[in-house]
Amino acid sequence: MxxxxxxxxxxxxxxxxxxxxxxxxxxxxxxxxxxxxxxxxxxxxxxxxxxxxxxxxxxxxxxxxxxxxxxxxxxxxxxxxxxxxxxxxxxxxxxxxxxxxxxxxxxxPRITQWSLGRLTGPGLFYVQGDKHKFQRRIISPAFSPGQLRGFSETFSEKAEELRDIWASQIEVDGNVAQVDALSWLSKMTLDVIGRTGFHYDFHALSPEGNANELNKALSIGFHAATRFSIWLMIQSVLPVTRWMPSSGSAQLRKAKKTMDRIGQELLQESKAQLMTSGKKLDTWRSKDLLSLLVRSNMNADIPYRQRMSDEDVLAQVPTFVFAGHDTISSGTAWSLYALSLHDSVQDSLRKELLRVPTERPTMEDLNSLPYLDAVVKETLRFHSxxxxxxxxxxxxxxxxxxxxxxxxxxxxxxxxxxxxxxxxxxxxxxxxxxxxxxxxxxxxxxxxxxxxx
The missing domain is CATH 3.30.43.20 (Uridine Diphospho-n-acetylenolpyruvylglucosamine Reductase; domain 2)
Structure with missing residues (x-):
């Protein structure tokens, strides 16, 4: 023939x-x-x-x-x-x-799982059932209150950096300026997640405005993976069609390749430092979520066959970013919007915050502010x-x-x-x-x- x-x-x-x-x-x-x-x-x-x-x-x-x-x-x-x-x-x-x-x-649903999986791989948001429970058990120690408390310094540092950027813009524009709060909050959140998530600097708040390689890859990958179309719906339901190209598929593959390469470098660095310094390592480098996850996964109490694979651990890097990036930035933007509509709430909140004796409050300081807690909870209720x-x-x-x-x-x-x-x-x-x-x-x-x- x-x-x-x-x-x-x-x-x-x-x-x-x-x-x-x-x-x-x-x-x-x-x-x-x-x-x-x-x-x-x-x-x-x-x-x-x-x-x-x-x-x-x-x-x-x-x-x-x-x-x-x-x-x-x-x-x-x-x-x-x-x-x-x-x-x-x-x-x-x-x-x-x-x-x-x-x-x-x-x-x-398949479309949600497939869209996430194309970008993150087998991360916590993608897997289900027993594997989800397994990953959650390994990851949970990295999100304990004690560990999260150690991130407050980074939160304050980046908040101050954003405050100074806004103040500078307002001063340049004659003390009255229109600021794109959501865009700037998105950049700040990305910097915070990079530093606390895997000790990586995105430089999203950099005055030069030049996004680095991973920053660009995440942005391109996120938009390509979440873009809605009828064809993507068909591909999510019919796996046999996934070999055919779709809008943004080439961009997504390129972005995923970059994320995998940089993520692998970060993973190997965390493993090498942990092996060199031992499990009682107490430097800042060991306090990012990825290092804590690697430490938890390498715990001698966990049998080798029950540990997460490198692929599973690597998948948590983009998962960390997408889990908190949009939700935190949009939630904070909605908080500012709500405050702008309610002067009395804004004034009362300002009075409570001004009583804090430092610009770098600890988690204990923040937990002692009941009015701030109430404003945040009401914003999350009203603007989920x-x-x-x-x-x-x-x-x-x-x-x-x-x-x-x-x-x-x-x-x-x-x-x-x-x-x-x-x-x-x-x-x-x-x-x-x-x-x-x-x-x-x-x-x-x-x-x-x-x-x-």
Whole structure:
């Protein structure tokens, strides 16, 4: 058989498989739609057979759930996504508790797991089940209160550096300036995570503004891995399509190669220093999270076969960055925004902070500031950095409800039958802004609950 004939046969087989799948997919979608245990639950009407409620969700950045739909349909409802497929939204506290405590039943969706895995590898946010528990057990000692307390000096140092940058900008602009707080806070957070996470300087706050190699790779990789497209959704569901290029895939591979190389260097440095100095090493270098993780993983009490592989340890480097980078910077930006709208809260907080006798407060100093603690907690309630998360059932289950749901047929449900493969949206902000929990003013920044010092 000639090479050309073989290519034609392969092409014909590939085209045939594609056509077969094109016929198979609609049948699967129709079966799932009419067999869904969510289809009779209350929920907003679909505005598009192709996109479902997705346009409204996208336009409102999902706030439509708790700003409008929760008032109409309650804390648990169905909504439609692509091809009018039903999904379950819940802010029911009993349901959320059940889902989050049954990680062997409810996993991260494939698109979330695959998107993260392309960038981080088998890190804590990617793995599930027993491997997740295993990694968490190894990593936990690095996040003990005593270890985190040692990072306060870096927090203060970088906060002062950012303060001086803003003060300089304001002075140059005639004491009145418009500052992009989120952009600068993102840079500061990256510097903090680099220093405390793996003793690496990103120089993100550098006045020259020149991002170093790892900084650039992380930025490119993050945007490429989190970019949304229909094709990426298809690739996440159908592994056979992943060999085909997608938007940003070449950039992601290049960025991942850089991150792996630099991460491997950092890992080997940590191992070498630990082996040279012993487990009782007490220098600053040993107090970053990566070194503490390496130390925990090399503990003689852990059998060799139960230790994390170098690949698993290496995957924690980008995981450390993405776990805290966006959430911390956006949470702090929202705090500043909330304070700008409430002068009395801002004044009271300033008075409490000015009573601290040093510009480099310890964790003990910060823990002794009740008004600061109240402002931070109220900001996290009102402006949650992670407003929702998604799960998919990997086996059938019964989901208990705190608030019963009356379906379209008038039947009251105190529990919902969950079928394998069904998707759920867990509404963190839905709980944080629920009037049943926080009162009729739940949608307001509750300054009254922040007691004046």
């Amino acid at each position: 000639s090479e050309i004939s073989a290519q034609l046969i392969c092409s014909a087989l590939g085209l045939g498989a594609l056509l077969l799948y094109a016929l198979y997919l609609p049948l699967v979608l129709l079966y799932k739609h009419y067999n869904s245990s969510f289809r009779d639950l209350p929920g907003p009407p679909s505005t598009s057979w192709l996109k479902g409620n997705f346009p409204e969700m996208q336009e409102s950045e999902n706030t439509i759930f708790y700003k409008k739909w929760a008032n109409e349909y309650g804390p648990t409802m169905q909504f439609k996504v692509f091809f009018n497929m039903s999904r379950l939204y819940t802010a029911d506290t009993k349901a959320l508790n059940h889902i989050l405590h049954n990680e062997y039943i409810y996993h991260k 950095p992670a407003p929702e998360t998604a799960r998919v059932a990997v086996k059938d289950d019964i989901l208990p409800l705190n608030t019963p749901v009356t379906d379209k047929n008038g039947i009251v449900h105190r529990e919902i039958c969950i079928k394998k493969g069904q998707h759920l949206l867990l509404a963190i902000s839905g709980v944080n802004l629920a009037k049943e929990i926080w009162g009729e003013d739940a949608m307001d920044f509750k300054t009254l609950v922040i007691q004046t010092p």
